[in-house]
Each structure stands twice: as structure tokens, then as C-alpha cells.
Amino acid sequence: MSAASQDALLLLRQSIAAEQPMVPVASLDSTQEAALSTATHLRLVHPQPTVLPLEASTRFTVNDFKVPVDLRSIYFAWVNRDLLIPEYNAAATQLNEQLAASGSGATVHKLTFVERVNLITWIEGGGESEYIKPMPGEKDAGSATTEALKSSSAPTAAAARSGRGTLDPRLQVIYAGERKMGDRNSILRGAKLVDFSGVRKSAVIFMNKKAANPAPTNNPALSLNQKPSRAVHPIILLSPSASSLIRLSNARAFLEESKYEPAKTDYDSSMIHILHHMRDIDANRPMRFILVESVEQFKPEYWNRVVAVFTTGQPWQFKNYKWSQPQELFRHVMGVHVGWRGEQPPDNVRNWGHRVQCFSIDKWREPGAPGAEASRFRDREVVEAIWKRIETGMKAKGWKRDQAPASI
Incomplete structure (x- = not known):
């Protein structure tokens, strides 16, 4: 029996493509x-009756491809694919609490937004995924997947023509290679999930203003001319350490003008504003x-x-932060x-780890030194x-x- 026929990810994808049921069971x-809080296995009927343990590791990996994600977390992410980020995280937390109460010792891994979109896109028939490791003996994760999907789609195409005559063998090969191009995600909003909660919040503000200040009967459009709410500006935290190469005194020249110059020691401002196009x-x-x-x-x-958060690597910088532990902080902020x-x-x-991005600049040379201008x-x-x-x-x-x- 081939590895592809027993691979949990491929079996899950084939079952979803064929619109066949997948049932969590307790034994x-x-x-x-x-x-899902009491289930131990996942029962599938396509492409053949199979029972897979929910604790089984899959080829979907996170944290620089080192940590394999279990089948329970994959199935949970698929079932809750339409939830927004806060709702998905809340549901995962609730399920983890239920699993802890049951004493099973199992947990659900919370996938990040990018990981979840990547997984759902792949399951729904998208191309190769950077998070999925290739099978043993395969050069890439796409080759085995393609063959497995083709083998499972051929009988489906033939079955769809049941009662309408024999399908030409050449057409059957063509139908076996078809890929479903449209679903509600790709047609309505693309593969990337879009958060529309802001529309609801804006509507509540608008309706409250309209109720408090009804427009005169001779000018029904007046309420539409209300001033927009104050813009919310993103915040960047810099390190206050004297050893930091980027301080408030030189951040504008560096991040706005793309030119590094040494930080000043007598700079007394506590905040600066800079502009940048996030196209x-x-x-x-x-x-x-x-x-x-x-x-x-x-x-x-x-x-x-x-x-x-700009950092020099000194943990004392985060003492008064909302997340004072670096590992927790950089799970929320880059x-x-x-x-x-x-x-x-x-x-x-x-x-x-990889959540702290490292960048290197040329060492500062005093003006007049050999190569000073070219070094920047x-x-x-x-x-x-x-x-x-x-921006990403x-x-x-x-x-x-x-x-x-x-x-x-």
C-alpha cells in the first residue's frame, strides 16, 4: 500500500473534494x-473506509518546518474555516479547556492567519503549500498529491454520468484531470479571508449619530456629511537602550529617508511621527x-x-510591556x-526564533573617512x-x- 493512500492530509483532501462525510468518533x-473534545479518531468513507487517530502527526508543519501539526488541529481548522481570527482563537481556547477537563492530554494547535489560509487553500484544491513537507521518496509535496487526487476523481467523474451512457475513455481521462475552480471563497472574496467586522462597527457609529442628530426634513443628506472618525495610527516601539542603533533621534532619517546616522545622546523628545506608503x-x-x-x-x-518592536536583545526592555516575556511578546508582535x-x-x-527579524547595515564611518559616502x-x-x-x-x-x- 502506497504512502499516499495512508497519508492523513491527502485522505482529508480527497474526502472533501468528493464531498464525502468525515465523522469524529470516540473509539x-x-x-x-x-x-471533538471527546473524539479519538476520524472516520472517513472516501476514497476507502478509513479510521485515522486524531493525535496522528501530519506533514503540515509550522515554526520553520520543525513542528508537525496533528490531525485534530487540521480538522478543527477546516471545520472553522469561516471564522474570523478572534473567533477562531476563542474557539480553539475553549476546545483546549474541554480537552484538559477530559484528561486526555490532547491540545489543539492555534494556527496563525497565514498558516490557516495556506492550509484551507491547499485542502480546497490549491497548489503546493510551503508548510507541507514532501513524502519520503518524493521530490515535492505536489507530485504525490496530484496523483492521489487524480486516482480518486476518476470514478467520481464516471459515477456522475451514471444512467447517461458509457463515458468515452479519453473524456474520462480529461475529467479525471479537472480541478474545481470556483467555490464561495474564491468567487466571493478570493482565497484570503477578509474581516468585515469593521463595517458593522462603522454602521453602529453612523446609526448612533443619526439617531442623536436627526437631519432636517428639508435636507435629508445632512447626516451623511458627518466628519469621519479620527484615524488610528499604527505604533512602532523602539528600544531605549543606549546600545540600540535605532533611537528616536535617528529613526526619522533611517525609516523615512533611508539613511543611517548615529543616534544623538541629547535628544529629549518622547515621541515622533513618520510617514510611509503602505501601498x-x-x-x-x-x-x-x-x-x-x-x-x-x-x-x-x-x-x-x-x-x-525594535530590540537589542535585552529582556529588560519588555518589563512594562503587556507581554513581558519575549517568547509571548513576539507571538503577537513582529x-x-x-x-x-x-x-x-x-x-x-x-x-x-524567526519572529524577530534581523537586519544588518554597514558600519558608520565619520564623514571624510575613506568610503564614507559609498558605505551608505x-x-x-x-x-x-x-x-x-x-506591511506583511x-x-x-x-x-x-x-x-x-x-x-x-
């Missing part, structure tokens, strides 16, 4: 559907970012607007470390890479032109 021999979020105007080194004046809701080219990042930064031409490349990472993270968390995410 290997049971046929009665059970809650995938707002193509018409630049976004205003607030840069601060201290969180003493932070309100709780400000943390939902933090899009990046970390940025800027160091000299040719030098290794600090051990702490490397231990915190690569600053723009580094700054553009930093902004690209920040903002899009994934649901940032809109005038709206911050409800939670991060």
Missing part, C-alpha cells in the same frame, strides 16, 4: 459522531506611524496598534533587530526590507486604511 470501532493597505496616501521608546503612557487599547553587517545577532535574539548606499535596501516585513504583518492582522485590528 476505533465506533460509528457514532462524537464531540497594499492604502494606495492613495501615506500612513502615519507613531514611534515611542516608553510605554508609560500606554492605554490598554494601544497594544492592538503595535506593529513592530520583532526587529538592526545590527552591524558582519556581526552575529545577540544570542537572545537568535534564541527568540545599501541603507535603502535594508529599510525597504524592514517596511515590507511590517499588518495585512495579516487585518489593518485597514483607517482601522486597526480588534486584537493582535
